[in-house]
Amino acid sequence: LAKTTQPISMDSYEGQEVNITCSHNNIATNDYITWYQQFPSQGPRFIIQGYKTKVTNEVASLFIPADRKSSTLSLPRVSLSDTAVYYCLVGDNFNKFYFGSGTKLNVKP
Protein backbone atom coordinates (compact mmCIF):
# COMPACT_ATOMS: atom_id res chain seq x y z
CA LEU A 1 0.00 0.00 0.00
CA ALA A 2 1.29 3.42 -0.99
CA LYS A 3 1.55 5.08 2.38
CA THR A 4 3.59 8.20 2.87
CA THR A 5 6.08 9.65 5.36
CA GLN A 6 6.56 13.36 6.00
CA PRO A 7 8.32 15.48 8.66
CA ILE A 8 6.00 16.17 11.56
CA SER A 9 6.71 19.90 11.66
CA MET A 10 8.77 22.67 10.10
CA ASP A 11 9.46 26.28 11.02
CA SER A 12 10.14 29.09 8.60
CA TYR A 13 10.16 32.87 8.42
CA GLU A 14 8.16 35.14 6.19
CA GLY A 15 9.67 35.58 2.75
CA GLN A 16 11.62 32.32 2.80
CA GLU A 17 11.19 29.40 0.43
CA VAL A 18 9.94 26.25 2.14
CA ASN A 19 10.49 22.71 0.86
CA ILE A 20 8.52 19.80 2.33
CA THR A 21 9.53 16.30 1.29
CA CYS A 22 7.28 13.25 1.25
CA SER A 23 8.49 9.66 0.99
CA HIS A 24 6.29 7.11 -0.84
CA ASN A 25 8.41 4.04 -1.52
CA ASN A 26 5.50 1.83 -2.62
CA ILE A 27 3.97 4.19 -5.17
CA ALA A 28 2.28 2.32 -8.02
CA THR A 29 2.93 2.91 -11.69
CA ASN A 30 -0.34 4.75 -12.32
CA ASP A 31 -0.45 6.76 -9.10
CA TYR A 32 -0.35 10.54 -9.02
CA ILE A 33 1.06 12.55 -6.11
CA THR A 34 -1.23 15.18 -4.66
CA TRP A 35 -0.63 17.78 -1.97
CA TYR A 36 -3.29 19.36 0.21
CA GLN A 37 -3.29 22.25 2.68
CA GLN A 38 -5.43 22.29 5.81
CA PHE A 39 -6.20 25.21 8.11
CA PRO A 40 -7.70 24.66 11.58
CA SER A 41 -11.42 23.87 11.54
CA GLN A 42 -11.48 23.49 7.77
CA GLY A 43 -11.35 20.63 5.31
CA PRO A 44 -8.19 20.04 3.27
CA ARG A 45 -7.75 22.12 0.13
CA PHE A 46 -6.02 20.94 -3.06
CA ILE A 47 -2.69 22.66 -3.78
CA ILE A 48 -0.90 20.81 -6.57
CA GLN A 49 -0.61 17.44 -8.27
CA GLY A 50 1.98 15.71 -10.42
CA TYR A 51 3.11 12.41 -11.93
CA LYS A 52 6.80 13.00 -12.70
CA THR A 53 9.46 15.70 -13.06
CA LYS A 54 8.25 19.19 -12.14
CA VAL A 55 4.86 20.86 -11.93
CA THR A 56 4.28 24.52 -11.12
CA ASN A 57 1.14 26.54 -10.50
CA GLU A 58 0.41 29.95 -9.06
CA VAL A 59 0.99 28.89 -5.45
CA ALA A 60 3.56 26.08 -5.43
CA SER A 61 5.93 23.79 -7.28
CA LEU A 62 6.17 20.02 -7.05
CA PHE A 63 9.41 18.18 -7.76
CA ILE A 64 9.33 14.43 -8.43
CA PRO A 65 12.55 12.46 -9.11
CA ALA A 66 12.74 9.79 -11.78
CA ASP A 67 12.18 6.89 -9.37
CA ARG A 68 9.05 8.63 -7.95
CA LYS A 69 9.74 7.29 -4.46
CA SER A 70 9.59 10.80 -3.03
CA SER A 71 8.30 14.24 -3.86
CA THR A 72 9.02 17.78 -2.66
CA LEU A 73 6.48 20.54 -2.30
CA SER A 74 8.07 23.97 -2.68
CA LEU A 75 6.34 27.10 -1.39
CA PRO A 76 8.05 30.30 -2.58
CA ARG A 77 8.25 33.30 -0.27
CA VAL A 78 5.88 32.08 2.45
CA SER A 79 3.73 34.44 4.48
CA LEU A 80 2.02 34.07 7.86
CA SER A 81 -1.12 32.89 6.08
CA ASP A 82 0.75 29.81 4.84
CA THR A 83 0.84 28.47 8.39
CA ALA A 84 -1.10 25.22 8.03
CA VAL A 85 -0.77 21.46 7.85
CA TYR A 86 0.37 20.07 4.49
CA TYR A 87 -0.54 16.55 3.42
CA CYS A 88 1.00 14.36 0.76
CA LEU A 89 -1.47 11.93 -0.84
CA VAL A 90 -0.77 8.95 -3.05
CA GLY A 91 -3.47 6.64 -4.40
CA ASP A 92 -2.86 2.91 -4.15
CA ASN A 93 -3.61 0.13 -6.62
CA PHE A 94 -7.20 -0.18 -5.42
CA ASN A 95 -7.87 3.56 -5.62
CA LYS A 96 -8.09 3.92 -1.87
CA PHE A 97 -6.40 7.09 -0.78
CA TYR A 98 -4.14 7.34 2.21
CA PHE A 99 -3.16 10.67 3.67
CA GLY A 100 0.25 10.99 5.19
CA SER A 101 0.64 12.16 8.77
CA GLY A 102 0.98 15.71 7.54
CA THR A 103 3.60 18.40 8.10
CA LYS A 104 2.70 21.29 10.35
CA LEU A 105 4.33 24.39 8.88
CA ASN A 106 4.75 27.33 11.23
CA VAL A 107 5.67 30.60 9.54
CA LYS A 108 7.10 33.22 11.85
CA PRO A 109 7.24 36.99 11.31
Place this chain on the structure above:
Amino acid sequence: NAGVTQTPKFQVLKTGQSMTLQCAQDMNHNSMYWYRQDPGMGLRLIYYSASEGTTDKGEVPNGYNVSRLNKREFSLRLESAAPSQTSVYFCASSKSDYSNQPQHFGDGTRLSIL
Protein backbone atom coordinates in the same frame (compact mmCIF):
# COMPACT_ATOMS: atom_id res chain seq x y z
CA ASN B 1 -21.42 26.98 -5.80
CA ALA B 2 -21.71 25.29 -2.44
CA GLY B 3 -19.27 22.48 -3.31
CA VAL B 4 -19.46 19.81 -0.61
CA THR B 5 -21.99 20.42 2.17
CA GLN B 6 -21.99 18.46 5.42
CA THR B 7 -24.72 18.41 8.04
CA PRO B 8 -24.74 18.80 10.95
CA LYS B 9 -21.64 20.84 11.75
CA PHE B 10 -21.61 19.80 15.41
CA GLN B 11 -23.24 16.98 17.34
CA VAL B 12 -23.01 15.47 20.80
CA LEU B 13 -24.20 11.91 21.32
CA LYS B 14 -24.40 9.51 24.22
CA THR B 15 -22.76 6.11 24.00
CA GLY B 16 -25.04 3.67 22.22
CA GLN B 17 -27.04 6.27 20.31
CA SER B 18 -27.25 6.15 16.55
CA MET B 19 -26.75 8.95 14.08
CA THR B 20 -26.45 9.63 10.36
CA LEU B 21 -24.05 12.23 8.97
CA GLN B 22 -25.18 13.75 5.71
CA CYS B 23 -23.05 14.85 2.76
CA ALA B 24 -24.10 16.37 -0.54
CA GLN B 25 -22.08 17.69 -3.48
CA ASP B 26 -23.21 19.87 -6.37
CA MET B 27 -20.22 19.37 -8.70
CA ASN B 28 -21.64 16.33 -10.54
CA HIS B 29 -18.81 14.20 -9.19
CA ASN B 30 -18.93 10.44 -9.47
CA SER B 31 -16.82 9.51 -6.43
CA MET B 32 -17.40 10.37 -2.77
CA TYR B 33 -15.49 9.64 0.43
CA TRP B 34 -15.79 9.71 4.19
CA TYR B 35 -12.76 10.38 6.40
CA ARG B 36 -12.23 10.83 10.10
CA GLN B 37 -9.60 13.04 11.68
CA ASP B 38 -8.61 12.61 15.29
CA PRO B 39 -6.88 15.44 17.21
CA GLY B 40 -3.37 16.11 15.92
CA MET B 41 -3.59 13.34 13.35
CA GLY B 42 -4.06 12.99 9.63
CA LEU B 43 -7.20 11.90 7.83
CA ARG B 44 -8.11 8.23 7.66
CA LEU B 45 -10.44 6.86 5.03
CA ILE B 46 -13.57 5.17 6.43
CA TYR B 47 -15.55 4.31 3.29
CA TYR B 48 -15.71 5.49 -0.24
CA SER B 49 -18.05 5.25 -3.22
CA ALA B 50 -16.35 5.10 -6.60
CA SER B 51 -19.64 5.69 -8.40
CA GLU B 52 -23.35 5.73 -7.74
CA GLY B 53 -24.46 2.30 -6.53
CA THR B 54 -21.06 1.16 -5.24
CA THR B 55 -19.38 1.45 -1.85
CA ASP B 56 -16.16 0.02 -0.47
CA LYS B 57 -14.28 -0.09 2.81
CA GLY B 58 -11.36 2.14 3.54
CA GLU B 59 -8.74 1.96 6.27
CA VAL B 60 -11.05 2.19 9.33
CA PRO B 61 -14.59 0.95 8.46
CA ASN B 62 -15.50 -0.85 11.70
CA GLY B 63 -18.50 0.66 13.48
CA TYR B 64 -19.75 2.54 10.42
CA ASN B 65 -22.11 2.01 7.51
CA VAL B 66 -22.62 4.13 4.42
CA SER B 67 -25.28 4.72 1.82
CA ARG B 68 -24.82 6.28 -1.60
CA LEU B 69 -28.35 7.63 -1.86
CA ASN B 70 -27.88 9.07 -5.34
CA LYS B 71 -25.08 10.74 -7.30
CA ARG B 72 -25.17 13.82 -5.07
CA GLU B 73 -25.52 12.32 -1.60
CA PHE B 74 -23.39 9.99 0.51
CA SER B 75 -24.32 9.37 4.15
CA LEU B 76 -22.36 7.87 7.03
CA ARG B 77 -24.18 6.06 9.82
CA LEU B 78 -23.05 5.19 13.32
CA GLU B 79 -25.39 2.45 14.55
CA SER B 80 -24.20 2.37 18.16
CA ALA B 81 -21.87 5.26 18.90
CA ALA B 82 -18.78 4.67 21.05
CA PRO B 83 -16.45 7.22 22.68
CA SER B 84 -13.68 6.03 20.33
CA GLN B 85 -15.69 7.48 17.46
CA THR B 86 -15.33 11.01 18.80
CA SER B 87 -13.67 12.78 15.89
CA VAL B 88 -14.08 15.28 13.08
CA TYR B 89 -15.65 13.69 10.03
CA PHE B 90 -14.93 14.98 6.54
CA CYS B 91 -16.77 14.19 3.36
CA ALA B 92 -15.07 14.64 -0.01
CA SER B 93 -15.88 14.17 -3.67
CA SER B 94 -13.95 13.88 -6.94
CA LYS B 95 -14.73 13.42 -10.62
CA SER B 96 -13.56 9.82 -10.41
CA ASP B 97 -11.60 7.67 -7.98
CA TYR B 98 -8.41 7.67 -10.04
CA SER B 99 -5.54 9.30 -8.19
CA ASN B 100 -5.21 12.07 -10.79
CA GLN B 101 -8.54 13.54 -9.72
CA PRO B 102 -8.24 15.95 -6.77
CA GLN B 103 -10.73 15.61 -3.95
CA HIS B 104 -12.91 18.48 -2.77
CA PHE B 105 -13.69 18.52 0.93
CA GLY B 106 -16.49 19.81 3.09
CA ASP B 107 -15.84 21.71 6.32
CA GLY B 108 -16.47 18.74 8.56
CA THR B 109 -18.82 17.48 11.25
CA ARG B 110 -17.47 17.64 14.78
CA LEU B 111 -18.85 14.69 16.69
CA SER B 112 -18.46 14.10 20.42
CA ILE B 113 -19.63 10.90 22.06
CA LEU B 114 -19.98 10.89 25.82
